[in-house]
Amino acid sequence: METQFSNGKKAMEEELMRGRDMANQLLDALGHGKLNTHLQDEGRSKSVLPFVEDLVRKVLCSFTNTLLLLNSNEITPSLSSSTTFPEMESLHETCKSRNILNTNNRRRCYKRKSIAPTWEKDSSILIEDGYAWRKYGQKMTLHAKYLRSYYRCTYKTDQRCSAMKQVQRIQDDPPLYRTTYYGHHTCRSPVNPEIIMEPFSPSTSSTLLSFDNSLHSKQENPFPSPLLASIKQEPQKVIHDEHGAQNQLSALENLLLYDYDISFDYSRNATLLSSAESDQFENVFEQFGF
DNA sequence: ACTATTTGACCAGA
DNA sequence: TCTGGTCAAATAGT
Incomplete structure (x- = not known):
């Protein structure tokens, strides 16, 4: 039980750290003017860049804060049981109702992929x-x-x-x-x-x-x-x-x-983000008509 | 001993 | 109910 929680916490920590790293990379890319160059081509850099940069900083800040919270024991095992992610919770419930989360059972509950081929x-x-x-x-x-x-x-x-x-x-x-x-x-x-x-x-x-x-x-x-x-x-x-x-x-x-094409392409580098993150990222660009 | 692959069974979704 | 995706024990390889 305790081990399960610490494993979960470790996983969360790793996920958050990865998110933070990605935000850092994005910030880096912005700083090096790679994105800037692309946007200048479109003649939109002045209006978009501060917004995008601000957004990345906020994302970075969010990751850092969550990591701090996690490490300062703000989330405890007792808390975690009531503060699971909705997706995990529904999966857990399904498994419980089918009595397949039991450790004695050979099979474990799993979610089949529903994503489209990349x-x-x-x-x-x-x-x-x-x-x-x-x-x-x-x-x-x-x-x-x-x-x-x-x-x-x-x-x-x-x-x-x-x-x-x-x-x-x-x-x-x-x-x-x-x-x-x-x-x-x-x-x-x-x-x-x-x-x-x-x-x-x-x-x-x-x-x-x-x-x-x-x-x-x-x-x-x-x-x-x-x-x-x-x-x-x-x-x-x-x-x-x-x-x-x-x-x-x-x-x-x-x-x-x-x-091998090493020229910068913002959409390709957006794949450094998780799918949800890249969706958000690309939505930003969509908003500005890219 | 450890890691990767094989394989039959289980499971989710259509 | 059927099919394809995944699990996990057994097995093989190093």
Whole structure:
């Protein structure tokens, strides 16, 4: 019980710290005039920038205050039971009513993803996208000749990264694989930052999905620029296909395939925020007609 | 011993 | 009820 609370508190703390870091990065970007340049092109910088900067400072302030509250024991275990997040509370209630939150039960209650795919890519080879993935399942689906594999970010638990992907072989000759990504990487540990996917480079065959609830997805990159993330080098992982054959590109080949574009793009950098945060962020831009 | 993958069962949503 | 997504024990790999 006590451990559960301290785990929850730690998770909250980590989440808040990440939010604060992101706000700092955004502030940094504003300070370096990258956004400024973009806005000047539109001739709107004078009216928008102070507002955006003020907004970022408020967000930053909010994160810092919440962290302070959290660490000054303002929230206690007794309090926390009555001050849960609505989403968690409803999930908890559902589980309780179904008697599946019992620790003796094998299964735990979970929420199925209801988010739309962030983007999708067809490739004749299983490509390395620069992030560490952990396979958590595979399934034979209806009308499909091959297994579909389910992956989530290796740092799902320790960094609460919500990125996931599905890989499905859709054609035999020539072999063709469809990789569908869900969510964004919020982890700070790309396995190989040199080959972080640049899915929207003209040289790729990426198929970008456009959904109403994935704001501006035509410009979104699920993987934040490695230049803005702290980097932790780890050994390369190899992805095997269903038949066990190793099918991986070298870093060099990937670099050739994906022209790396380091020019600043506010919408891409907005993906450093969580989906809710980036929604808010993009709403600000929408308000000003960007 | 530790970590990743496999695999069958469970579960949510359509 | 069916299908696809997820869990978690068993197993494999290092």
